[in-house]
Amino acid sequence: MDAAPLPLDLTRRPFLASEALARGVxxxxxxxxxxxxxxxxxxxxxxxxxxxxxxxxxxxAAPTEFAFSHVTAAQLLGIPLPYAVEEDCRVHIVTPTSANRIRRAEVQGHRGLESREVVDVVGLPVVAPADTWVDLGEYVGPGKPVGLDDLIVAGDAVVNIVGGTEPLRHAVECRVRPRGKVTLTYAIPRIRVGSWSPMETRARLMVLRAGLPEPSLNADVLSRTGEWLGCGDLVWREQRVVGEYQGVEFHTRPLDRRHDGVRREGIEHGDWVVVEIAAEDVFDTHCRAAKLRELAGHLGVNPHVLDVLGSGPQFLAPPQFARPRRPRR
Structure with missing residues (x-):
């Protein structure tokens, strides 16, 4: 026997059982x-x-005052997270400090809603991007899933939303002893507007740590006569060099490769050098050293002065950056 039909509006959204009972279900x-x-x-x-x-x-079923926060907020806002954090299937919410903590198996409750800005995302209350970035500091540290480069990747995505790093700095300063403050503070000057993907950010960090000049991000590439040739991931205008990250997701299908080939040919005909960067160039020591030497040659930098060892991914802020601890009495 078929189940009795529900009121039409209840078939289109999640609903409280108590609401359905009150309506005769x-x-x-x-x-x-x-x-x-x-x-x-x-x-x-x-x-x-x-x-x-x-x-x-x-x-x-949520309380009156709440917002989605931490991992859930980052996912709703489109802020990239490391896989170890994305595997957290719980719903993270924050409520006022004075409220009782939500206790449900599928929910991770936090307090301190009053210290965070809240925005609307598809009709849901969500902790604002800058405050969500600061909340990611709770996952930073030895044995935890988020590292310095992960914070910079997330920060690059956030500043594309908020327009610059000042909202991040303000959000950190407005908190009382936020977790991960040392790493958050160290990350802010290394965050840039303009990166369109996590690997573009990691490639930028690699070249800067090696001692190469800082590139423009996703900048227009023009011929010497001013004709638009395309947009480059990492662009050194003065040296007329373009660094292109070749990700598996968008650059491995035959159609993608043909498109990339035509695009590269057009840029090179405009008197530019195109250097392709792959994931192994960022994460593998030997590949990274070879790629940095290649870039250095095109950028007019002596490859012998490159800091190849220091150019790799970094998980923690340098020890010398940490604030000195007060001696115990």
């Missing part, structure tokens, strides 16, 4: 197999799978 109907229980007291016709759907399901 029976308890037996709420236990039917065609309904999901994404969190205690909530039902939905469809299984929530995306982060937006999961957040909406929890929002149906």
């Amino acid at each position: 029976t308890r037996k109907r709420l236990r039917a197999r065609d309904l999901w229980t994404p969190t205690r007291g909530v039902r939905s016709v469809d299984l929530p799978t995306s982060i937006v759907e999961q957040a909406r399901a929890f929002a149906a």
